[in-house]
Amino acid sequence: MSLTPAFYATWSPRLLGLLRIILGFLYIQHGTAKLFGVPHVAMFDGLQLFSLMGAAGVLELVGGALLLIGLFTRPVAFILSGQMAVAYFLMHAPAAFLPILNGGEMAVMYCFTFLYLAAAGGGAYSLDAVRGKAGA
Known part of the structure; x- marks a missing residue:
């Protein structure tokens, strides 16, 4: 197997997409821990939705989900x-x-x-790619 420019051109978008998916999945967990207590993190017990940490939880949940599916990747x-x-x-x-x-x-x-990701876009396996907006 030769690591040619064609190899990198083939695999770079795929690995970028995988990075985005894993990052989104990990980030959703921060939001669900804050907003729903799952997984349970004791420091988030009693967290109020209308607080700085509550707002962070909403961003983490919604932003993580959008990254996971690759929708509006760059602005998110x-x-x-x-x-x-x-x-x-x-x-x-x-x-x-x-x-x-x-x-x-x-x-x-x-x-x-x-x-x-804001600069590179969402890579492969994204709704942005399906919409024809490479990382929009």
């Missing part, structure tokens, strides 16, 4: 990237600047992975 990913930047600076950065010291590594990873 851009919004979620901003959400994660805000989460990092509000929840993690006050404890310490470096993510390794403040527990914010995943917030940073989500932020920049969403930013990548």
